[in-house]
Amino acid sequence: xxxxxxxxxxxxxxxxxxxxxxxxxxxxxxxxxxxxxxxxxxxxxxxxxxxxxxxxxxxxxxxxxxxxxxxxxxxxxxxxxxxxxxxxxxxxxxxxxxxxxxxxxxxxxxxxxxxxxxxxxxxxxxxxxxxxxxxxxxxxxxxxxxxxxxxxxxxxxxxxxxxxxxxxxxxxxxxxxxxxxxxxxxxxxxxxxxxxxxxxxxxxxxxxxxxxxxxxxxxxxxxxxxxxxxxxxxxxxxxxxxxxxxxxxxxxxxxxxxxxxxxxxxxxxxxxxxxxxxxxxxxxxxxxxxxxxxxxxxxxxxxxxxxxxxxxxxxxxxxxxxxxxxxxxxxxxxxxxxxxxxxxxxxxxxxxxxxxxxxxxxxxxxxxxxxxxxxxxxxxxxxxx
Ligand SMILES: *Cc1c(COP(=O)(O)O)cnc(C)c1O
Numbered sequence: 377x378x379x380x381x382x383x384x385x386x387x388x389x390x391x392x393x394x395x396x397x398x399x400x401x402x403x404x405x406x407x408x409x410x411x412x413x414x415x416x417x418x419x420x421x422x423x424x425x426x427x428x429x430x431x432x433x434x435x436x437x438x439x440x441x442x443x444x445x446x447x448x449x450x451x452x453x454x455x456x457x458x459x460x461x462x463x464x465x466x467x468x469x470x471x472x473x474x475x476x477x478x479x480x481x482x483x484x485x486x487x488x489x490x491x492x493x494x495x496x497x498x499x500x501x502x503x504x505x506x507x508x509x510x511x512x513x514x515x516x517x518x519x520x521x522x523x524x525x526x527x528x529x530x531x532x533x534x535x536x537x538x539x540x541x542x543x544x545x546x547x548x549x550x551x552x553x554x555x556x557x558x559x560x561x562x563x564x565x566x567x568x569x570x571x572x573x574x575x576x577x578x579x580x581x582x583x584x585x586x587x588x589x590x591x592x593x594x595x596x597x598x599x600x601x602x603x604x605x606x607x608x609x610x611x612x613x614x615x616x617x618x619x620x621x622x623x624x625x626x627x628x629x630x631x632x633x634x635x636x637x638x639x640x641x642x643x644x645x646x647x648x649x650x651x652x653x654x655x656x657x658x659x660x661x662x663x664x665x666x667x668x669x670x671x672x673x674x675x676x677x678x679x680x681x682x683x684x685x686x687x688x689x690x691x692x693x694x695x696x697x698x699x700x701x702x703x704x705x706x707x708x709x710x711x712x713x714x715x716x717x718x719x720x721x722x723x724x725x726x727x728x729x730x731x732x733x734x735x736x737x738x739x740x741x742x743x744x745x746x747x748x749x750x751x752x753x754x755x756x757x758x759x760x761x
Contacts, residue, residue: 440569451578529558
């Protein structure tokens, strides 16, 4: 094959492109443990409900400090199965932020219920507890019956569960923590998984604890709820597979994913510590120039994302891209502006959400980001601005 003429090559970035994530560095660190774990599953052949799945559930429950973990096929299924267990359906309203990934509200609408969208805080990106009262009023004004709240731990920071929980108890609502981004984070020493009445997380490959495909988990202290969820996960099975006592779905996690996650969980806390060092370096390097993310008092974050706010965001993103620096916009369109949710009630004009959608920019962050690489990113941002 002939080499293309130099003139045909578009102007090269000034240095090698920086990857968004570095799975290779993690694999090197784990020294072949993941490959061996996958090979063991291939060998024993229990591809579903295998021993690694049970072991992962037990280890994750111990890690989070919760009685039960139920592994499942995705974070979306984890949310959906909890709503199914709570018998959410038409006429029900579920309060949630608009500034989140679609799955948070999608599961509500999949069951025929309606999401009521609330605004978030400008500093922490999370559901603003002051929005709960107007959200409840908006739900009732629309003729809906409010049943629960889904706070989202956006970018890794747990929402304000004390305030949200107090409001929920006063109004007879449950609180389902969308902890898809926040596994390993804590608030006042309480780990994600124990915050809210029950919680759902995701092991989508780009989450802080990512599988080699889809996966998710549910956290609960409630023995009865665990039984119902286990049945839902397997087509509503009763005493055996062919007694079907309720509607369910195919919600299981593959044993291979559990085997991968078991290996990654062993080093996860060290990885979170490394992510905290990366976040601190960004804060020190950028805090005087752009709005850097703030943590509430008592929060330790897994720093799933590092999201700054800037005017002229799109121009900055384009300049960084030309330098080989990847960035992401989480999220460019609030849910209440998207077709499936346009008719949903909102707690008000959602002004913070609208503003954030045009200003947020997430920077590369992972446990293997070298200080020199990070300094290149920081310098490029200063140059571009
Ligand atoms: C990733 C994510 C989900 C969905 O998880 P999947 O495993 O991709 O189904 C739900 N909510 C939020 C906030 C997420 O970031």
